[in-house]
Amino acid sequence: MAELLAIYRQNPNALLWAGGTAIGGLRKNDPQYARPKKIISLAMVSEIAKVSRTERYLEIGAAVPYNKILQVGQHVLPSALSQGLSLLRPMPLRNLATLGGNLAVRGLRLNAYPILLLLDARIELRREGRNRWITMQRLFDRAGNPILDSGELITRIRIPFEEWDLGYFRQIGTPMNDLRSSLSFCCTGKIVKATVSDLRCAFGTFSPLVIRNRELEAFLSGKKVPFTRKEREEALAMMEKTIAESPGISSFQKNRARELFDWFIHVLREPD
């Protein structure tokens, strides 16, 4: 790790290469990925290639392949995250793709970000001589680029353990092929005695924008499931307003977001 950080400090413009799955999709159209002048491979750095846990947290190294996360964390991963990782297809991609790579792509917010946002995950950023932990909200600027100091890289993702009763993740489209028709929806929550105690929902549009309405989440908290017709209509109206006011998303994405949320609030039940 120390060697990696020293090399990166000396070569801050080098392309960091974890699994390379996003790079593989981007390099056809982007010369900085097709012919990088310098590459630093993260694959052999053991400190960022492991999954560990404490009593309170699950910590995932930024260079751990998805299939390893799914395998090692199979009994402890939050359901929304497990579903999100499993959706990456074809399956061999999951032997390469990493959370660090998913988060670090410039100008795009791939599907891990909204899930980790809802789970209150924190990210460790390290550079030579310093490490810091930040919340997911502070990871990106408005343009969608990771806010990293020179020589700094994402090393670990820390997810607090919570007793989530439900988790959903749905994705439409393939962002690497067509951003404007791609959308993800993720939700995690707690339901106790058929009453919502904590519900968190977000749409990822793969652009810098993540759509989340905390007022809506507060509105649904304390309500019994299944929701009444009036509650569903009111919730849908709140989400539609948020979607309509969200800049830069296509009408296709807006329609699909509305449909996904409508479906979700119809099917939400207390888990068995």
Added chain:
Amino acid sequence: MEFRFLLNGKAVTVNAAPEQMLINVLRNFFHIASVRRGCEGGLCGICSVLVDGVPIQSCLVPMFRTPGADIITEEGLREKGEYKDLLAAFAEADYHPCDYCRPSTMLIAYSILERSLEPKEAEILDAFSGKSCSCTDPEKIVKAIRSAGRIIKGHLRA
């Protein structure tokens, strides 16, 4: 730059640019045509090979990731007894992948059976979902791989 790794059980050395993708080296330098060109962006799965026992798209593996790796293509799989069992099981299940995707299909099937000779249907379907193939329906793939698992298990008991 020189890279050394195992290819189908043999130690090999090749000179290549570090950012050169494995698919190009396997096809152009080692003349392994079973590694098919598809999307070359990781989305189709047709170029999959086994790297240290797991299926990975060779179009996404740069040469700087190969030192010390154990890489197997269909040619290497043919040396193993399980290959014939897979072929027999595929025929029994009336599952006939076309020549284009057969190599990657065989490798993925082999990797599934290496983990378990009684794989679950969901696991088999997941392994093949997203992999471009319009030749056959998923039920036959499940039947074929499960059948292969039984055949291999039978050999182990004998």
